[in-house]
Structure formats: C-alpha cells, structure tokens
Amino acid sequence: xxALDEGHYHxxxxxxxxxxxxxxxxxxxxxxxDAVRVLLQGLGEDINREGxxxxxxxxxxxxRQGTRAGLEGGSGQAGGVGGLVIVxxxxxxxxxxxxxxxxxxxxxxxxxxxxxxxxxxSKLSRVADIFAKRLQSPQRLADExxxxxxxxxxxxxxxxxxxxxxxxxxNIESAFLDSTSQGWVKITATxxxxxxxxxxxxxxxxxxxxxxxxxxxxxxxxRRSSGQSWCPSQSCGMPGQANSAMxxxxxxxxxxxxxxxxxxxxxxxxxxxxxxxxxxxNSNLEMKLNGFVRSRIDTRSPSGQVGNFNDGICSxxxxxxxxxxxxxxxxxxxxxxxxxxxxxGVNPVxxxxxxxxxxxxxxxLQVQERVTRQIAETVSSFLGEDxxxxxxxNHTCMISRGIEKFGSNTATFAVLGRFSxxxxxxxxxxxxxxxxxxAGR
Amino acid sequence: xxALDEGHYHxxxxxxxxxxxxxxxxxxxxxxxDAVRVLLQGLGEDINREGxxxxxxxxxxxxRQGTRAGLEGGSGQAGGVGGLVIVxxxxxxxxxxxxxxxxxxxxxxxxxxxxxxxxxxSKLSRVADIFAKRLQSPQRLADExxxxxxxxxxxxxxxxxxxxxxxxxxNIESAFLDSTSQGWVKITATxxxxxxxxxxxxxxxxxxxxxxxxxxxxxxxxRRSSGQSWCPSQSCGMPGQANSAMxxxxxxxxxxxxxxxxxxxxxxxxxxxxxxxxxxxNSNLEMKLNGFVRSRIDTRSPSGQVGNFNDGICSxxxxxxxxxxxxxxxxxxxxxxxxxxxxxGVNPVxxxxxxxxxxxxxxxLQVQERVTRQIAETVSSFLGEDxxxxxxxNHTCMISRGIEKFGSNTATFAVLGRFSxxxxxxxxxxxxxxxxxxAGR
Numbered sequence: 094x095x096a097l098d099e100g101h102y103h104x105x106x107x108x109x110x111x112x113x114x115x116x117x118x119x120x121x122x123x124x125x126x127d128a129v130r131v132l133l134q135g136l137g138e139d140i141n142r143e144g145x146x147x148x149x150x151x152x153x154x155x156x157r158q159g160t161r162a163g164l165e166g167g168s169g170q171a172g173g174v175g176g177l178v179i180v181x182x183x184x185x186x187x188x189x190x191x192x193x194x195x196x197x198x199x200x201x202x203x204x205x206x207x208x209x210x211x212x213x214x215s216k217l218s219r220v221a222d223i224f225a226k227r228l229q230s231p232q233r234l235a236d237e238x239x240x241x242x243x244x245x246x247x248x249x250x251x252x253x254x255x256x257x258x259x260x261x262x263x264n265i266e267s268a269f270l271d272s273t274s275q276g277w278v279k280i281t282a283t284x285x286x287x288x289x290x291x292x293x294x295x296x297x298x299x300x301x302x303x304x305x306x307x308x309x310x311x312x313x314x315x316r317r318s319s320g321q322s323w324c325p326s327q328s329c330g331m332p333g334q335a336n337s338a339m340x341x342x343x344x345x346x347x348x349x350x351x352x353x354x355x356x357x358x359x360x361x362x363x364x365x366x367x368x369x370x371x372x373x374x375n376s377n378l379e380m381k382l383n384g385f386v387r388s389r390i391d392t393r394s395p396s397g398q399v400g401n402f403n404d405g406i407c408s409x410x411x412x413x414x415x416x417x418x419x420x421x422x423x424x425x426x427x428x429x430x431x432x433x434x435x436x437x438g439v440n441p442v443x444x445x446x447x448x449x450x451x452x453x454x455x456x457x458l459q460v461q462e463r464v465t466r467q468i469a470e471t472v473s474s475f476l477g478e479d480x481x482x483x484x485x486x487n488h489t490c491m492i493s494r495g496i497e498k499f500g501s502n503t504a505t506f507a508v509l510g511r512f513s514x515x516x517x518x519x520x521x522x523x524x525x526x527x528x529x530x531x532a533g534r
Numbered sequence: 535x536x537a538l539d540e541g542h543y544h545x546x547x548x549x550x551x552x553x554x555x556x557x558x559x560x561x562x563x564x565x566x567x568d569a570v571r572v573l574l575q576g577l578g579e580d581i582n583r584e585g586x587x588x589x590x591x592x593x594x595x596x597x598r599q600g601t602r603a604g605l606e607g608g609s610g611q612a613g614g615v616g617g618l619v620i621v622x623x624x625x626x627x628x629x630x631x632x633x634x635x636x637x638x639x640x641x642x643x644x645x646x647x648x649x650x651x652x653x654x655x656s657k658l659s660r661v662a663d664i665f666a667k668r669l670q671s672p673q674r675l676a677d678e679x680x681x682x683x684x685x686x687x688x689x690x691x692x693x694x695x696x697x698x699x700x701x702x703x704x705n706i707e708s709a710f711l712d713s714t715s716q717g718w719v720k721i722t723a724t725x726x727x728x729x730x731x732x733x734x735x736x737x738x739x740x741x742x743x744x745x746x747x748x749x750x751x752x753x754x755x756x757r758r759s760s761g762q763s764w765c766p767s768q769s770c771g772m773p774g775q776a777n778s779a780m781x782x783x784x785x786x787x788x789x790x791x792x793x794x795x796x797x798x799x800x801x802x803x804x805x806x807x808x809x810x811x812x813x814x815x816n817s818n819l820e821m822k823l824n825g826f827v828r829s830r831i832d833t834r835s836p837s838g839q840v841g842n843f844n845d846g847i848c849s850x851x852x853x854x855x856x857x858x859x860x861x862x863x864x865x866x867x868x869x870x871x872x873x874x875x876x877x878x879g880v881n882p883v884x885x886x887x888x889x890x891x892x893x894x895x896x897x898x899l900q901v902q903e904r905v906t907r908q909i910a911e912t913v914s915s916f917l918g919e920d921x922x923x924x925x926x927x928n929h930t931c932m933i934s935r936g937i938e939k940f941g942s943n944t945a946t947f948a949v950l951g952r953f954s955x956x957x958x959x960x961x962x963x964x965x966x967x968x969x970x971x972x973a974g975r
Contacts, residue, residue: 121790128783128790129863135780135808136815138899145860145899152863156629156791178903179945188597206903214929214944295957302964303924303945339576342569349562349569350597367576374577419586422570422593458579458586462619462647483744488655499940503655504620504744516736523743 116157117150125153177296179203179303183218184499189259190228190358191324193343193366194424195489197499198225198234199256203300204242205249205288220245221253228352228359231257231282231323239284250287252300257282260424260489262325262369263415280323326365339367372456373417402479402511403521408432409444410527412451414484419458427486427502429468432512432522433476442475461486462505469507479510481522557598558591566594618737620644620744624659625940628666628675630700631799632765634784634807635865636930638940639666639675640697644741645683646690646729661686662694669793669800672698672723672764680725691728693741698723701865701930703766703810704856721764767806780808813897814858843920843952844962849873850885851968853892859929860899868927868943870909873953873963874917883916902927903946910948920951922963 116122126149133140133148140146185198202217224237239253258277288296343363347354354363412429429451435441454467461484469482483506512518557563567590574581574589581587626639643658665678680694699718729737784804788795795804853870870892876882895908902925910923924947953959 124790125787128786131779131783132808132811132863133899135777135783136812136899144901148861148863151861153790155862155864156787176903176906176946176948181943181945182941184941218942295960298957298961299947299964302961302967303947305967305969336576338572342572342576345569346566346597349565367573370573371577420589420592421596422573422589423596458574458577460585462617465617500623500625501659502622504622505617506740506744507617516739519736520739520743523740526743526746528746 116154121157122150122153125156126150129153177203177205177299177303179300180214180217181304183221185221185225186499187225187229187234187257188227189324189326190230191322191362191365192262192326192369193228193346193362194260194262196231196257196259198231198258200238201254201256201304202238202242203252203254203289203303204246205296207247207249216246217242228347228350230358231255231280232284235282235284239286243286248287250285250289250296252285252289252297253283254300254304254306255282256280257323259324260426278323278325326369336367336371339370340364343367370422373458402434402515403518405434405436405438406432406518406521407435407438407440408522408525409440409447410525412444412448414451414455414486416455416457416459416461416464416486418488419460421489422458423489425461425486425488425503427484430483430485430522430526431468431472431476432481432525433472434479434511435477440476446475447472461488461503462507465505466507469509473509477510479512479518480508481512481519482507483523483526557595562598563591563594566597567591570594618644618646618740618744620741621655621658622745624662626662626666627940628670628698629668630765630767631669631671632763632803632806633703633767633810634669634787634803635701635703637672637698637700639672639699641679642695642697642745643679643683644693644695644730644744645687646737648688648690657687658683669788669791671799672696672721673725676723676725680727684727689728691726691730691737693726693730693738694724695741695745695747696723697721698764700765701867719764719766767810777808777812780811781805784808811863814899843875843956844959846875846877846879847873847959847962848876848879848881849963849966850881850888851966853885853889855892855896855925855927857896857898857900857902857905857927860901862930863899864930866902866927866929866944868925871924871926871963871967872909872913872917873922873966874913875920875952876918881917887916888913902929902944903948906946907948910950914950918951920953920959921949922953922960923948924964924967 129149129152130140133145138145140149179201180203181201183200183202185200186195187198188194189196200218200221202221204217220241221238224234224241234257235253235255238255239251242248242251242253257280259280261278283292285292285294285297288294289300291297340363343366344354347359347362352359354360408431410428410430412431413426414429415424415426417423418425431447433440440447450468450471454464454471457464465482465484468484469480472482473480483504485502485504487502508519512522570590570593571581574586579586581590620642621644622642624641624643626641627636628639629635630637641659641662643662645658661682662679665675665682675698676694676696679696680692683689683692683694698721700721702719724733726733726735726738729735730741732738781804784807785795788800788803793800795801849872851869851871853872854867855870856865856867858864859866872888874881881888891909891912895905895912898905906923906925909925910921913923914921924945926943926945928943949960953963
C-alpha cells in the first residue's frame with residue numbers, strides 16, 4: 094500500500110450533490126448507517142479508516158436509492174492513486190448544434206492521478222453528462238469534459254475519447270436514391286491535457302491499447318474529426334429559402350434553451366432544421382402513390398393459391414425506414430419486413446415500389462403502429478390480400494430523454510388475410526427475419 | 535387509418551409525473567411551445583389534432599430536459615392501436631431478496647392494445663423500473679410488472695419476459711476451486727395476462743419470434759425458473775452460525791428499506807448475507823502468502839536478460855478476479871492480466887500461485903487501483919522486477935445507482951521495472967490482451 098495515501102478520498106464525498114433535503118438525518122438513513130458500521134466492525138475493519146469512514150453513508154444512499162425510485166445523485170467509486178485509470182463505454186447523448194437532433198456518444202475517459210486527488214468513477218460519468226446536455230459538437234464536448242476534469246481533479250493528465258453517432262439525415266428524395274442511408278454517421282473526437290496534451294505521448298499509446306481500439310491512433314482519429322462539420326445536415330448544401338416564421342420559431346427555441354442564436358455554429362441551424370423538418374410535411378403522397386399502384390395492379394399474377402400456402406410465402410426484408418415521431422418531433426428509424434403470398438415466388442411489382450410505399454408513409458409525423466398498418470393496407474393492393482408487416486425501429490426519444498434506454502428498440506406488426514388466422518404461416522415468416530436489428534449499433 | 539382512433543392518446547400525458555413545479559408556466563416552456571406550434575402549422579398540420587395537440591408541451595419538456603441536467607420525468611411515445619407492440623432490451627437492475635446484491639435485467643414487454651387505450655413506450659420502461667427498485671425475485675418482478683400494466687392500461691393482453699443476470703457468489707474457498715465462477719447466473723422469467731395468460735397461445739409464439747429468441751419457448755423458460763431460487767447464495771447450503779450482531783444489523787437494514795424481515799423469502803437473507811460478507815474480512819492473508827512465496831522464490835530461474843527484452847515477455851491472462859468495493863460494499867469483478875519477463879519463457883511458480891495472489895488481494899474491501907498495485911508488488915517477488923498488471927472490472931455500483939451506466943467497465947494498470955520506462959514493451963503486452971472483457975455480458 095506504500096504508494097497509496099487514503100487520506101485523500103474525503104474530497105470525493107464533499108463534492109457530491111445532496112439529493113434530498115434532510116436525507117442525511119432521516120431515521121432510516123441513520124439506521125442503515127449504524128447497521129453498516131456493525132458489519133464493517135464484524136469484518137475486523139477500523140470504521141474510522143479514511144477509505145471507509147464515509148462508506149456507511151454511501152451504502153445507505155445507494156440502498157435507499159436502489160430500492161426506491163426518485164432519489165437523485167450518487168457518490169463516487171474511487172479509482173485510487175498510481176497508474177493510468179480508464180473508464181470505458183459510458184453511454185451518453187448530446188444534441189447536435191448544427192441540426193438540433195440528438196446524437197449518441199460512447200465516452201471513454203483515462204486519467205493519471207496526481208497523488209493529490211482521486212476521483213470517483215461515477216464523477217467522470219456525471220461530468221460528461223453535464224457537458225453533453227447542451228447543444229454540442231463532438232470536438233467541443235471532448236474539450237469541455239477534458240478541461241472540466243483537469244480543473245476539477247487536477248490529475249497528472251486526463252484523456253477523453255468520444256465515439257459519436259449521428260443519425261443520418263436523408264430527405265425524402267435522397268432516401269429513394271440511397272437506401273443505405275438508414276445508418277449512422279460516426280466520428281471519434283479526442284482531447285487530452287497534462288501528460289496527454291501531446292497526442293504522440295506514450296501514455297496515449299497505453300490508453301488506446303487499454304481501450305482495445307486496434308489500429309486507431311490519435312492521428313487518424315483527429316484526421317477524421319477535423320475539417321467540415323460531421324453533421325449530415327451540413328452536406329445538404331446551403332439551406333434554401335425557408336419559411337421565415339418557422340426559422341424565427343427555431344430561433345426562439347434556441348433562446349429558450351439559453352443559447353445565443355448568433356453564435357457562429359448556430360447561425361444556420363434554424364434554416365437547416367426547417368429545411369429538413371419540411372420533409373415531413375403533410376402532403377398528399379397517398380394520392381400520388383395510389384395512382385402509381387393502380388397503374389401497376391393488373392401486372393400481378395393471379396394468386397391461385399394452388400398447393401400449400403406456406404410454400405408460397407415470399408418476403409421483402411430490411412427495407413429502410415425513416416419517420417418522425419409525432420409526439421416528440423424526433424426521428425425514429427429502422428427497417429421494415431414484408432411477407433406476402435405468391436404462388437410463383439415472384440414479387441409482381443418489384444422491391445423498389447415496396448420501398449417507395451415505406452418511404453411515403455414514413456416521411457410524415459407518425460406513430461410506429463399506424464405506419465405499420467398503413468404499409469400493410471397499401472401493399473395488400475398489389476401484393477395480395479395475405480400480408481404481414483414487421484417494423485423494427487429505434488426511437489430517438491427513447492435515448493434522449495429521461496429514461497435513456499440506449500439499447501432498446503421497438504417492433505410492431507400488422508397482419509392481413511391468412512396471416513391473421515394461420516400461426517404457422519406467421520411463424521414461418523417471423524423466423525426468416527434477420528437476427529440483428531440493423532437500426533442498432 | 536381506419537382502425538386507428540387517435541382520440542385515445544390523451545390518457546397518456548395526463549398520467550405523467552409532473553417533474554418540476556411551475557415548469558409548465560415558465561416563459562421558456564411557453565416560448566418553445568409557441569415555436570413548435572408554428573413549426574407544426576408550417577408542415578400543414580392541424581395543431582388541434584388529438585395525436586399532436588400535446589406535442590408542443592412534450593417537445594418543450596424533452597428539449598429542456600435534454601439540454602439541461604436535473605429535470606426528471608419524461609412523456610410517452612405511443613405505440614398505437616392494432617397488432618402486437620413490442621419493446622425490447624430495456625436495461626434495468628433490481629435487488630435480490632435472497633442476498634441483497636443487485637442483479638441486472640433485460641426487460642422485454644409485448645402488448646396487444648385493446649383499441650381503448652394505448653401506452654407510451656417510455657411508460658412501459660417506467661413501470662418496469664418502479665417494480666425493479668425493490669427487493670425482488672425474477673418471477674415476482676415479472677408478475678408485478680405484468681399485473682401493473684394490465685391494470686394500468688387495460689390492453690387485450692400483456693407479456694413480460696425478463697432475462698436476469700445475477701453476479702456469481704463465490705466464497706474465497708470456492709473461488710480457488712472453480713476459476714470459472716467469475717461469470718453470471720442467468721435465468722429467464724415470464725409473465726402473461728389477457729391473451730397472453732395461456733402460455734401456449736399463438737400470440738406467445740409471435741412474441742418469441744419477434745424477440746428473436748430462437749429456440750426459446752415459454753415452456754423451457756418456465757422450466758428454468760421454477761424450483762429452487764436462482765440466487766447462488768441459496769446453493770451454499772444452510773447458513774452456519776453467523777455473528778448475531780451482524781445479522782441483526784442486516785435485519786435493521788431490511789426494516790429501513792420498508793421490508794418485513796419475517797416475509798418468508800427474507801427470513802434467511804441476513805444470515806446468508808453475513809456469511810458471504812465475511813469472505814471479505816480483513817484477515818492477514820498477506821502473511822500466509824508471503825510465507826508461501828518465500829518458500830518458492832528460489833525456484834525461479836535467474837533472469838539473465840540476455841538478448842532482446844521484448845522477446846522474453848510472458849503473460850498470464852484472464853485470471854479471475856473478485857472483490858468488494860470499500861466505498862459501497864458492492865462487488866466488482868472481472869479479470870487480471872499479468873505480464874513479466876522470463877528469458878526461458880517459463881512461469882517459475884505456475885499459474886495457480888499467481889491466481890492465488892489475485893484472490894488473496896481481491897477478497898477484501900478494496901479499491902481497484904490499490905488491488906492492481908498490490909498484485910504487481912507481490913508477483914514481482916517471484917516473477918521478477920519487470921511487471922505489468924492490468925485489471926479489467928465491472929463495478930456493480932456503476933449499474934445499481936443513480937448513474938446506471940450498464941455497459942461501462944474500468945481498467946487500471948500498474949507497471950514496475952522495465953515496463954515503466956519502455957513503451958514498446960508495454961505496447962507489446964497490451965496488444966496481446968483479449969479483445970472482449972470477459973466480465974461483460
């Protein structure tokens with residue numbers, strides 16, 4: 094234990110946000126603290142030892158928080174003093190200053206304690222969260238987290254690596270041209286201070302190695318993050334004439350969030366946002382589509398249903414899907430799978446038309462279950478009366494709001510005709526679905 | 535849109551927890567709502583349409599919450615009315631009623647809307663969270679979530695599938711016998727109501743298929759969850775004579791959490807907890823170990839360091855590791871990798887002794903950085919003065935407290951001798967580490 098000075102842990106608890114007025118003196122809190130002291134003494138520990146003297150309070154807080162919703166805060170887990178300490182894979186989200194959409198962040202922090210101060214693992218996470226909850230760019234977020242940790246804990250050095258994922262930004266025209274646009278725009282941003290200030294320092298090599306990012310170095314990470322903005326809204330060209338009432342409205346939102354709409358990075362944001370947002374206007378696309386479908390409907394082969402129904406189950410899988418949640422005005426996107434019956438095994442209208450139907454109903458203000466049913470009803474006019482549709486989507490609102498369920502996703506399905514009544518036919522189709530949700534990471 | 539009745543969405547927002555007194559009338563909130571109405575009108579939407587009339591408020595709440603820490607709550611994302619709706623992969627944690635340790639849960643919910651009420655996606659998550667934050671068993675948790683959703687939203691049916699992971703429960707003796715005990719105990723619990731009440735109903739087949747649990751059915755899920763408790767503390771045999779002051783202390787904790795210590799499932803919990811907890815007592819294991827090491831130390835081959843240092847780098851990877859965080863009295867566990875130099879490529883004392891050192895320093899109240907350094911210093915007495923130690927661990931306190939960073943993990947490292955000064959040697963060792971953190975899922 095030579096190198097360890099446990100007298101420095103006290104700084105951690107003192108900096109904590111107190112999470113409930115009077116919590117510390119509530120009888121339940123005091124009873125748990127007393128109980129924990131008994132347990133520690135039972136282990137033969139000195140309950141006044143610096144490293145554990147606040148442990149009874151921490152345990153009381155964690156237990157009461159963990160078994161009751163609504164308590165806030167959380168104390169730290171100290172890393173210690175000595176070599177490099179790394180916390181990997183903290184999930185965060187932030188808001189893109191170029192387009193106002195949320196982006197996801199995998200945050201990795203490394204630091205070399207100075208011997209004077211140590212920091213709780215959860216403090217790293219809290220600091221990163223605080224700076225993420227602003228309109229940000231990846232590089233500024235990395236720099237701000239790094240600077241805050243350097244000033245707050247004064248270590249020998251801090252390094253921050255952010256792997257950021259921005260939702261793709263198709264408009265309704267480009268979605269038709271590029272069906273791969275359902276993916277994510279990814280970037281890695283890094284920031285270092287103290288011994289990490291020099292990106293070529295050996296300590297960065299250790300950090301990359303411990304992160305197990307084989308083949309990634311600060312050089313190629315930086316190369317990727319420099320230059321123009323990563324936000325796909327930036328590459329859509331200059332915003333055209335946007336409705337000025339709408340851009341004024343977005344300006345008003347920026348001000349209400351405490352931002353300066355004249356800040357350089359924000360000047361074009363309202364018109365970019367409006368341009369993209371107008372993709373979801375309530376135009377009468379069904380009418381156009383119905384015309385299109387009607388002109389094709391006679392080309393389909395008669396579904397004679399000779400032989401076993403299940404032998405004729407066909408599918409169009411992984412159709413890209415993009416929509417806007419009408420409750421939060423945030424994107425949800427993923428894939429659509431459609432099953433139908435065809436005695437000759439041929440899609441009578443071709444995959445592009447089916448993809449078009451998906452885009453037509455996606456590019457609106459929607460809820461997932463409605464779009465699922467709309468797709469089913471429309472494709473039944475040219476793929477036959479036996480239809481099964483599954484929509485698998487990630488909802489931006491599920492990661493960027495209080496619940497922050499990063500890995501969750503949603504599936505809906507709709508059935509028509511024989512698929513409503515024949516569980517074997519449903520099972521046959523469902524078991525053919527690809528395992529991975531391509532909307533995920 | 536025939537089947538959809540958008541008039542039913544209003545129930546969702548009314549049930550929300552209000553998250554800040556006066557939030558609704560704050561000027562920033564009102565300004566954002568005004569702005570959103572302008573944007574919706576710009577899309578050609580009727581802002582009084584049932585489905586979107588609360589959208590301005592939801593957007594204001596989400597944006598202000600997303601760009602500022604500390605706001606609570608979160609409104610729902612409606613699924614709609616019609617077929618089966620599934621939300622997959624909600625990360626939760628709960629506390630095991632048998633041993634008081636947290637366990638992780640992947641929660642999947644399916645429901646068939648009745649046409650009368652729909653439920654927000656985030657509401658499913660909130661309900662599951664509320665019932666998880668109690669002392670629980672997987673089956674009771676599944677049943678309680680299912681019942682609450684059935685009563686709360688009155689759908690045609692609700693199904694809940696929980697994949698639960700309990701940390702393994704070795705004691706210091708069993709850890710030596712079974713080095714694979716670092717993993718997790720896993721169980722699947724299910725509960726269904728309404729159309730899901732019959733576990734053989736076709737709707738369960740659809741649900742399993744949409745979850746993409748190939749080969750899992752309610753039958754084998756149930757078979758696994760029935761019978762004795764899943765908690766590994768139960769299979770350690772009857773608790774022996776435990777220190778009664780300590781068991782009384784645990785009883786006091788149960789009462790302070792609002793639990794009845796006489797509830798059948800909790801009666802043995804205090805003595806089980808104390809029995810396990812005593813594995814971490816502060817005995818003088820170093821002394822025993824030092825004797826052991828001294829008797830072996832002469833067997834090591836002289837490290838002549840002839841030739842290239844890097845050619846003689848040897849390693850013991852993936853040594854299982856188990857410890858108890860002294861700040862929260864919660865386990866952290868994972869793997870230890872040790873690199874050393876040996877000119878003949880042979881570990882002079884064998885892997886079991888190295889594993890013993892890891893267990894000896896792990897089975898205490900610890901912080902990760904200290905145990906890393908203690909291991910390095912001790913193994914240097916028999917593996918030579920050039921030592922590098924990496925500890926990769928998952929901290930239970932990082933998932934079971936306010937921050938709930940489920941995927942995060944922590945790496946620490948310590949270097950002695952030539953590894954301190956030779957970045958190439960460090961890099962060579964670090965790049966040999968296995969990619970996956972075996973402590974993860």
